[in-house]
Amino acid sequence: MSFDSSTFGVVALAAYKPDWDLFLAQLRSIQSQTHSRFLCLISADGGFAGVRDFVAQELGDDDRFRVIGFPDRLGFFGNFERVLQHVPAEAKWVALSDQDDHWYPDKLEMLIPHLDDVSMVAAQARVVRRPGNDIVAESTQRRNVPLGSLMAQNQVTGCLSVFRTEVLDLALPFPRLDTIAQVHDHWLAVCAMTADGVLVVSDVVQDYVQHGGNVLGEVGGRKGIAGSLRHVAAMSRKFHGSASPLAMLRTANDLSFGWRRAMADALRIRAVDGAPGLDGGVAAFESGHRWGPTSRVLADGFRRGDIAAPCLLEFIAGLPVELYSRGNRSQA
Known part of the structure; x- marks a missing residue:
């Protein structure tokens, strides 16, 4: 596997007992990105053999996809931390991925150039409910805010963000509170803000899929x-x-x-x-x-x-x- 080192990055995907149909759709959407110079690291938080065998069966001839697995289950917060700890030093950027969304083909191509100016760029998603493909919202309507407001209420959804790899020098290891309150994307966003900043753009770059198995889903200040x-x-x-x-x-x-x-x-x-x-x-x-x-x-x-x-x-x-x-x- 060889890549242009100036544009090579990592898609960091955290997986846990995925719905195989949704998982395959997400993998295919990543595979079809117009920016193709990436390694997709899939961290299986339990069920490693099943995830590994599924990826090999469906994407076996694409060596950009690599599954890593561990005997202990950490939950989504720890699993994202773990996959980020395995990002290779030569990667210039990292894009976070959930296991059940659907990226539009030009997502990476649209977002990566913004990293010339900021440490992190985040976009919007169309919110879709499965089954049925009902459109919940045309946009997540995230916004640019100062650090204090970002600390108070997160505006960065992990699966909509791409950030420079050097953010990990500040972010790892993750701080701990050991409750549902600890959220990986919130922490990464405030780290990026204290570096060269965060830019939230209005582009809708993927479908954000809501279903019965979501850990958090489209929650936060958007609920009543x-x-x-x-x-x-x-x-x-x-x-x-x-x-x-x-x-x-x-x-x-x-x-x-x-x-x-x-x-x-x-x-x-x-x-x-x-x-x-x-x-x-x-x-x-x-x-x-x-x-x-x-x-x-x-x-x-x-x-x-x-x-x-x-x-x-x-x-x-x-x-x-x-x-x-x-x-x-x-x-x-």
């Missing part, structure tokens, strides 16, 4: 307040064993201040002093943050429309636990 409460209750039952008011407050803190604190503390240690937005966006959420900067970031982001009401509600709901935890940490 009632949907946000249902989401918090479901996460409370999963990670705290209950949907009691106290468990929901703890979950709201995980989903808001907890995960942002994990990212901000890691960035404070790893990012270069004077990185763009570091003293604004990161300082608003790191351990020991002052409430003035935090309030300004949240209020300004909400006023501009960068932070949606359900997201702001999660911060408000997480505030009691944050204040209690801050008090305990200050007394320790």
Whole structure:
């Protein structure tokens, strides 16, 4: 396998018990990219033999596709971290891929040139529900925001992004919170923002497929307040064993201040002093943050429309636990 080293990159695909029809459609859409100078690394988070044999059967003559597998299952967050740890040094860019979407043929060709100017470029998707091919939304409507707003509410969906490989020098290893709140694409986006920035473009570059097996799906600020409460209750039952008011407050803190604190503390240690937005966006959420900067970031982001009401509600709901935890940490 030989590639033009100046444009060679990696498609990093995390797989776990895929729906074989959707998986094949995604593999074919990657295989058909007009920018063909890539290695597709597929990390099987369990079920390695099945994924390996399926890829060999369907794409056996295409050596751009390589399956790696491990005996332990890490979940989607850890699996993306693991596949990114195997990106070869000669790769110039990385594109994240889910196992069940459908890329348009010119996706990579359209996005890669933007990396001459920024560390990460992210696009839009058409949201489609399977089965039935119903169109849920013509665009995901992600937007460009400053670092503080990006810390508060992610605008980068991993499967819509391509980033320079050097972002991994800052991003690996991933910070940990060990709840559903830790999200790989959010972390990679804020890392890229503190390097040479993130550009969100309006181009629709793929179908984002929603189905019964989605881990997260098209959620976040796009759901209503009632949907946000249902989401918090479901996460409370999963990670705290209950949907009691106290468990929901703890979950709201995980989903808001907890995960942002994990990212901000890691960035404070790893990012270069004077990185763009570091003293604004990161300082608003790191351990020991002052409430003035935090309030300004949240209020300004909400006023501009960068932070949606359900997201702001999660911060408000997480505030009691944050204040209690801050008090305990200050007394320790």
